[in-house]
Amino acid sequence: MDQGKLEKQLELFNRTCRERRLKLTYQRQEIYRELVLSDDHPSAETLHARLKEKMTMLSLDTVYRTLALFVRAGFIQKVETIESQARFDAGEERHHHAICSQCNEIINFSCTSIDELRLPKALTSWGEIARRDLVVYGICRKCLNKQKTSAA
Template identity: 35%
Template sequence: MSGNARDRLKKLHRICRERGIPLTSQRRAVLETLLLRSDHPTADQVFEAVQDQSPRISRRTVYRVLDTLVEFGLIRRVHHPGAIARFDGMIHRHHHLVCIRCNKIVDLESPDLDNISLPKGKPQGFDVCDFSVQFMGMCPKCRKEKKK
């Protein structure tokens, strides 16, 4: 496990202690699963993966734990309009390449994009706090399959 992942697990420990809630093995397992993957799984995919470690965990518990981890700022929910929610273990600012055919989401790091300045004031009444750029297109696998 990378140092980054270890730090995040430590942070989970700290937040649970501060809030006086138990660090359940389920919370740990869900966070670990997301930290080990970069494919932005859906809640159901997280549920399937966690089941290997915790066979008795319920789908509802996984959904609830995901919400809690998002609230704690330990993972992110990826907003992809019109599609089912996906979860991201990478919480620093980054961008995404989204395949319009298979819905694959790939991380894209770009210092140039990171430095776009946020709109000044409160445009349309919004207090903007962060952003992420999504590029829509077709992944290599889908491009190949479409040619056939």
């Protein structure tokens, strides 16, 4: 990610925190920055391991709580995986996800037909829809190829 884009996103984050009166602590800023710089949808554990080097006092619990706060505030997206660990993404643009069940890699994709999909009446009468995310589960091409070679 280029420096200008990173700074712009961090600035927006700082401004939004101030506007919503969310405490802008050093830890929160660093956790957000690390997530913006990660394009591999890290879990809380992975993020914690990456941040631990420069923030030796940072606890995993703080990372969990901070990420939950960011999700509620709409700063980041949470991707539910089949495994117990949720994964996180601070990408600006709205997108959907595909998860490989073998290597656990998560990729982003955009799809306007999903965004514009007419929802069934059961949902529209259910209430107000805030967000719709699609998660596609499967096995990625890389892992499929590996399976083929090991089978041969």
